[in-house]
Amino acid sequence: METLANIHPVLLALFAGLFTWGLTALGAAGVLFHNKKSFSNMDGMLGFAAGVMIAASFWSLLAPALEMAEGRSLPPWVPVSLGFLSGGAVLYGIDKILPHLHLGAPMEDAEGVPTSWRRTTLLILAITLHNIPEGLAVGVAFGALAADIPSATLQGAVALAIGIGIQNFPEGLAVSMPLRREGFSRGRSFWYGQLSGMVEPVAAVFGAIIVTTSTAILPFALAFAAGAMIFVVVEELIPESQRAGNTDQPTIGAMLGFTLMMILDVALG
Numbered sequence: 001m002e003t004l005a006n007i008h009p010v011l012l013a014l015f016a017g018l019f020t021w022g023l024t025a026l027g028a029a030g031v032l033f034h035n036k037k038s039f040s041n042m043d044g045m046l047g048f049a050a051g052v053m054i055a056a057s058f059w060s061l062l063a064p065a066l067e068m069a070e071g072r073s074l075p076p077w078v079p080v081s082l083g084f085l086s087g088g089a090v091l092y093g094i095d096k097i098l099p100h101l102h103l104g105a106p107m108e109d110a111e112g113v114p115t116s117w118r119r120t121t122l123l124i125l126a127i128t129l130h131n132i133p134e135g136l137a138v139g140v141a142f143g144a145l146a147a148d149i150p151s152a153t154l155q156g157a158v159a160l161a162i163g164i165g166i167q168n169f170p171e172g173l174a175v176s177m178p179l180r181r182e183g184f185s186r187g188r189s190f191w192y193g194q195l196s197g198m199v200e201p202v203a204a205v206f207g208a209i210i211v212t213t214s215t216a217i218l219p220f221a222l223a224f225a226a227g228a229m230i231f232v233v234v235e236e237l238i239p240e241s242q243r244a245g246n247t248d249q250p251t252i253g254a255m256l257g258f259t260l261m262m263i264l265d266v267a268l269g
Contacts, residue, residue, distance in 0.1 A: 013142040013208035016161035017201030023165040027172025028193025032186050045170035046241035047250030050233045051257025052167035057226040059265035060160040065222035083220035087227025100126035127196035133228035134164050135200030139207025140225045147215040159268035163261040
């Protein structure tokens with residue numbers, strides 16, 4: 001950790017974003033070796049990802065945000081609540097404007113403004129929208145290190161990156177396998193699966209740069225990232241995990257994902 005502590009937070013955010021993207025690509029590569037066009041554990045994987053993101057939203061983002069907001073002119077819950085709701089509101093706005101299509105949904109269920117874009121493009125945009133909050137959360141966590149605040153620790157930021165990366169591994173496969181089922185070749189399914197995580201390093205660097213420019217916005221920024229992630233969980237991950245009518249696997253997966261992220265954050269942070 002001492003070696004990492006000497007690296008600029010924005011550069012650390014870039015490395016963390018590349019790490020989470022790499023695990024997405026590694027998971028998506030599973031489609032190259034899987035013979036079937038379906039995967040029975042996909043619902044559980046999506047539930048696992050939801051659990052990790054819920055735990056990360058509190059342990060790695062909201063709890064530190066509340067600590068950082070202590071002793072300021074406003075009650076701690078004010079900037080944190082505003083940030084949390086703003087994160088969800090921004091994702092809601094993007095969700096209503098950006099044309100996209102959730103995995104497994106028919107074309108008539110495409111969301112956003114009407115468009116003539118191909119199904120493939122709409123699927124990729126939906127996956128990209130999902131990954132932006134994850135990259136943003138990692139970037140904000142590492143960017144907070146520049147403030148030299150006790151509640152913003154390198155260990156906590158690393159724990160968040162590891163947690164996001166771990167859930168990205170099965171998530172990569174959970175993205176590439178439905179594309180394979182859509183009739184894509186294995187190569188194209190892998191390409192689009194790993195492409196879904198490519199936005200994370202970009203979002204991570206952006207988040208780190210924003211918070212390093214002003215420490216005053218840290219509580220708001222951390223809560224903003226948490227709100228964006230919770231929006232994705234409730235609006236996308238949980239409904240998709242239960243689309244086939246299977247509730248047991250997603251629920252168990254969510255419990256396991258939450259527990260793993262909690263252990264990582266408490267043990268390392």
